[in-house]
Amino acid sequence: MSAGLNLNTLFRKGILLAVGNPAIESAVDKYGMQLGAARFVAGENIDEAIVNLKRLEDEGFKTNTTLLGEGIADEAEAMAVVGEYIYILDRLHAAGLKTNLSVKLTHLGLDLGEEVAYRNVERIVEHAATLGAFVRIDMEESARVDVTILIYRNLRTSGHDNVGTVLQSYLYRTERDMKMLMEYQPDLRIVKGAYLEPAEIAYPDKREVDVAYLRAVKYSLAHGGYTAVATHDDRIIDYVIEFTTRNDISQDRFEFQMLYGIRTDLQRDLLSRGYKVLIATPFGPDWYPYLMRRMAERPANLLFVARQMLPGA
Numbered sequence: 001m002s003a004g005l006n007l008n009t010l011f012r013k014g015i016l017l018a019v020g021n022p023a024i025e026s027a028v029d030k031y032g033m034q035l036g037a038a039r040f041v042a043g044e045n046i047d048e049a050i051v052n053l054k055r056l057e058d059e060g061f062k063t064n065t066t067l068l069g070e071g072i073a074d075e076a077e078a079m080a081v082v083g084e085y086i087y088i089l090d091r092l093h094a095a096g097l098k099t100n101l102s103v104k105l106t107h108l109g110l111d112l113g114e115e116v117a118y119r120n121v122e123r124i125v126e127h128a129a130t131l132g133a134f135v136r137i138d139m140e141e142s143a144r145v146d147v148t149i150l151i152y153r154n155l156r157t158s159g160h161d162n163v164g165t166v167l168q169s170y171l172y173r174t175e176r177d178m179k180m181l182m183e184y185q186p187d188l189r190i191v192k193g194a195y196l197e198p199a200e201i202a203y204p205d206k207r208e209v210d211v212a213y214l215r216a217v218k219y220s221l222a223h224g225g226y227t228a229v230a231t232h233d234d235r236i237i238d239y240v241i242e243f244t245t246r247n248d249i250s251q252d253r254f255e256f257q258m259l260y261g262i263r264t265d266l267q268r269d270l271l272s273r274g275y276k277v278l279i280a281t282p283f284g285p286d287w288y289p290y291l292m293r294r295m296a297e298r299p300a301n302l303l304f305v306a307r308q309m310l311p312g313a
């Protein structure tokens with residue numbers, strides 16, 4: 001392992017550990033939006049988000065959005081989040097946007113029990129279906145993977161087809177999960193994984209995560225319904241383009257997905273070459289953990305935020 005890789009791994013761990021520190025959270029919360037969070041978050045409310053979503057759709061991108069938040073442990077609060085998502089769906093529809101949703105089960109009350117989360121996500125999925133919208137269930141920490149997959153399967157067996165989920169290539173178990181999910185011909189987003197996981201369950205070496213990522217994408221493209229290749233990694237994207245071209249896999253079987261504000265050059269390049277590109281465009285006042293995960297992925301993001309503090313920057 002190179003010194004650079006070691007430093008990056010340490011940096012990532014340090015930042016992800018800081019997510020739980022209340023002092024850091026309150027400092028970042030107070031100044032973060034002015035200091036650069038706006039580069040990664042499309043606004044603090046739905047009106048601001050709609051302006052950005054419209055701009056992206058006008059450019060030709062597909063979009064999804066998320067009301068940022070996670071770890072809700074109060075039933076009334078979780079129900080309020082459901083109400084907000086119903087309102088968001090209505091507002092997106094009224095604005096003529098084709099934006100999908102991407103939701104986190106812990107934002108919908110997963111910590112209160114599987115039944116609460118199922119009931120809440122089902123309400124959103126049902127409402128989305130009446131508007132022709134799609135809902136993806138994000139994947140969170142490894143402790144939530146079993147229940148997330150279970151809820152996804154239960155939704156599908158109950159006849160909800162406008163729903164998809166996510167698998168993370170850093171987890172050893174992902175290959176098994178993917179095979180098991182294939183019977184649903186799922187709409188699967190494949191990511192590397194954004195949380196801090198121990199070596200007992202996740203590849204500690206980034207190169208192995210990348211290799212596992214390609215394996216997962218190839219498997220999904222060869223067997224699955226629809227594959228969302230969610231990465232900013234040029235080499236992986238080039239490989240997927242070469243693989244799909246060589247195997248005659250048509251563009252209605254896959255799309256690329258990237259995060260709002262990250263590698264916008266690559267996003268535009270793929271779009272101009274005729275590929276479908278979805279920009280995941282989150283918004284909301286509770287952007288702190290999301291921003292910290294983006295910092296952890298790339299030390300330069302911390303420098304970007306730090307530079308905003310310089311006069312005239």
Ligand SMILES: Cc1cc2nc3c(=O)[nH]c(=O)nc-3n(C[C@H](O)[C@H](O)[C@H](O)COP(=O)(O)OP(=O)(O)OC[C@H]3O[C@@H](n4cnc5c(N)ncnc54)[C@H](O)[C@@H]3O)c2cc1C
Pocket residue numbers: 137138139140166168189191192193194195230231232233234257258259262263280293294295297298301
């Ligand atoms: C649409 C989408 C949805 C996601 N959903 C989930 C989810 O549900 N669960 C989950 O665990 N993770 C999710 N992630 C995050 C994912 O797991 C990775 O942490 C993240 O995408 C960074 O990995 P990478 O594949 O881009 O590759 P990396 O190998 O980390 O990066 C490759 C290159 O991409 C660029 N890059 C990557 N990250 C950044 C960044 N933050 N800022 C600037 N440049 C960057 C750099 O040029 C870097 O060299 C999602 C990612 C995307 C794109």
